[in-house]
Amino acid sequence: MEIIEKLVDKNGLVFAFLVVGAIMWSSYWVSKNILRKKIPGVAIAIIVGLMLAFFGNKKGIADVSLFGGMAVLGGSMLRDFTVVSTAMGADFSKIKQAGLAGTIGLFIGVIFSFFLGVILASILGYTDVVSLTTIGAGACTYIVGPVTGSALGATSDVIAISIATGVVKVIVTTIATPILAKRIGLDNPHSAVVFGGLMGTTSGVAAGLAATDPKLVPYGALTATFSTGLGCLLCPSIFYFILKIIWG
Amino acid sequence: MKIYGVALLAFCFLTGKFIGNLLGVAIGINGDVGGVGFGMVLLIFVNGYMRKKGWLEPLTEKGILFWSAMYIPVVVAMSATQNVKAAISEGPIAIIVGVTVTLTGFFLVPLISKIGRKKQNN
Numbered sequence: 001m002e003i004i005e006k007l008v009d010k011n012g013l014v015f016a017f018l019v020v021g022a023i024m025w026s027s028y029w030v031s032k033n034i035l036r037k038k039i040p041g042v043a044i045a046i047i048v049g050l051m052l053a054f055f056g057n058k059k060g061i062a063d064v065s066l067f068g069g070m071a072v073l074g075g076s077m078l079r080d081f082t083v084v085s086t087a088m089g090a091d092f093s094k095i096k097q098a099g100l101a102g103t104i105g106l107f108i109g110v111i112f113s114f115f116l117g118v119i120l121a122s123i124l125g126y127t128d129v130v131s132l133t134t135i136g137a138g139a140c141t142y143i144v145g146p147v148t149g150s151a152l153g154a155t156s157d158v159i160a161i162s163i164a165t166g167v168v169k170v171i172v173t174t175i176a177t178p179i180l181a182k183r184i185g186l187d188n189p190h191s192a193v194v195f196g197g198l199m200g201t202t203s204g205v206a207a208g209l210a211a212t213d214p215k216l217v218p219y220g221a222l223t224a225t226f227s228t229g230l231g232c233l234l235c236p237s238i239f240y241f242i243l244k245i246i247w248g
Numbered sequence: 249m250k251i252y253g254v255a256l257l258a259f260c261f262l263t264g265k266f267i268g269n270l271l272g273v274a275i276g277i278n279g280d281v282g283g284v285g286f287g288m289v290l291l292i293f294v295n296g297y298m299r300k301k302g303w304l305e306p307l308t309e310k311g312i313l314f315w316s317a318m319y320i321p322v323v324v325a326m327s328a329t330q331n332v333k334a335a336i337s338e339g340p341i342a343i344i345v346g347v348t349v350t351l352t353g354f355f356l357v358p359l360i361s362k363i364g365r366k367k368q369n370n
Binding site for chain 2: 016017020021023024042045046048049050051052053054056057058059060061062067070071073074075078079080081082083084085086087088089090091092093101104105108109112113116117120121124135138139142143146147151152153155156157158159160161162163164165166167168169171172173176177180184185186190191194195198199229230231232233234235236237240241
């Protein structure tokens with residue numbers, strides 16, 4: 001037992017690969033076989049992650065020495081590095097395909113998610129600008145929140161709230177899309193492109209559209225892919241300053 | 249070689265962060281202002297340019313795609329290392345914000361689709 005403890009302690013990051021791999025595998029298994037893809041595996045995996053954080057305190061599960069490597073894998077350096085790498089799938093010439101409606105939807109999606117998030121957070125009693133910005137960013141997607149939060153120096157509990165907000169968005173989008181599709185005219189590529197930009201969460205949009213009409217998935221994903229990038233660009237900069245001016 | 253892709257990604261990442269930090273200093277806050285976003289924009293441009301020139305070898309691309317596939321696992325690890333106990337004690341804010349923003353978003357879809365269509369016809 002002592003040997004294992006020493007081994008894991010010395011190879012924390014490698015152990016974290018194993019742990020996260022196991023979480024991913026079991027989450028996708030549950031999503032596919034038990035929930036019949038009603039909730040995407042990504043959302044389940046992140047929820048499992050958030051639940052594991054209960055076993056520790058300030059640094060989540062990384063407070064348990066065996067899982068110290070999780071803080072390296074989930075630290076801001078690797079996170080920002082992988083977030084930037086996802087831009088590889090985006091292509092500015094594709095934004096032309098999305099057209100004017102798609103582009104407007106994309107911007108409106110980020111702007112309204114952020115400010116509605118901020119307004120709700122301030123009603124619920126948050127007053128400092130950094131926390132408000134972080135929670136508003138979390139209302140864009142579960143990645144814009146933590147990227148913004150750590151760039152501005154938000155506390156870990158506020159960052160956790162912003163991740164959870166983004167995950168709620170994924171789940172609600174996935175479940176509500178097939179239910180509301182008809183009512184909002186979501187039955188053609190044009191509205192799917194707008195929808196993808198407005199919602200912003202790629203996993204939620206893809207899963208929700210797949211349950212509505214699989215043919216619409218690529219159209220929704222087209223604009224949703226740009227959303228996180230746009231959010232990471234606007235939230236910690238322009239939006240933060242706007243809030244700073246308003247709240248002083 | 250794959251490392252070329254990883255190095256290219258590292259270049260875009262660091263340049264983006266540098267711009268973000270410069271901007272932070274210029275505006276007088278101690279932080280990184282949109283660095284990740286700048287990095288992404290840079291990568292999109294570099295990627296597009298190199299593709300056009302035919303400089304982007306499949307192996308170079310694979311070096312970047314590996315990291316983009318690691319994105320979700322990294323997010324899971326990040327979630328597991330947050331102060332969730334303190335976050336829960338703040339009440340159901342994540343659920344309130346998440347649900348309200350998403351449902352409002354749904355009802356903006358017909359509105360924006362309409363505006364876009366009219367303009368496209370013109």
